[in-house]
Amino acid sequence: QLQKAKEEGRSLHYEGNLGKEIRSWAKSQSFKKFKETYLKEDKAKFQLSGIVIVITGTLILFFLRAILAQEFVVNFSVDAIVGAIALVFFYRNMKLKIQLIKSYTPVRDYLYMDIASFVMCILLKMWLPPAFDVSIIVLVIAYYVQRRKFENFLKTV
Numbered sequence: 265q266l267q268k269a270k271e272e273g274r275s276l277h278y279e280g281n282l283g284k285e286i287r288s289w290a291k292s293q294s295f296k297k298f299k300e301t302y303l304k305e306d307k308a309k310f311q312l313s314g315i316v317i318v319i320t321g322t323l324i325l326f327f328l329r330a331i332l333a334q335e336f337v338v339n340f341s342v343d344a345i346v347g348a349i350a351l352v353f354f355y356r357n358m359k360l361k362i363q364l365i366k367s368y369t370p371v372r373d374y375l376y377m378d379i380a381s382f383v384m385c386i387l388l389k390m391w392l393p394p395a396f397d398v399s400i401i402v403l404v405i406a407y408y409v410q411r412r413k414f415e416n417f418l419k420t421v
Contacts, residue, residue: 313357318403323350325399329389381406
């Protein structure tokens with residue numbers, strides 16, 4: 265409010281102790297409820313974006329494998345459309361996940377785990393025969409590890 269008043273050219277003065285006022289807010293019951301609700305919403309966003317990242321990441325990896333092997337499910341056009349849509353959803357959910365993590369903790373560890381899991385999936389897809397697909401297992405394990413880490417961090421907040 266002080267910032268808004270300054271921008272509008274008004275003069276607004278607070279006579280009390282602002283630090284004491286803010287500490288009393290943190291102890292109030294309504295603030296605790298708001299904080300709990302906010303943390304639950306962020307946890308749900310993280311879980312949903314993680315699940316969508318696993319699904320769309322798997323679709324992208326299937327498409328990349330199809331391009332390399334030149335064995336498409338329907339034909340190249342249909343597979344390319346599905347791969348492009350999956351890439352868009354993947355990008356949007358990865359962006360949401362990174363923004364969410366940035367609001368609480370550094371992103372570096374989470375980003376390294378995502379990159380490592382996708383590199384591992386690509387290497388396993390090239391190394392193993394097409395009948396064995398472990399990419400979804402690797403992505404799900406990475407998702408659960410990240411989710412557990414994020415939930416533990418939210419408990420400390």
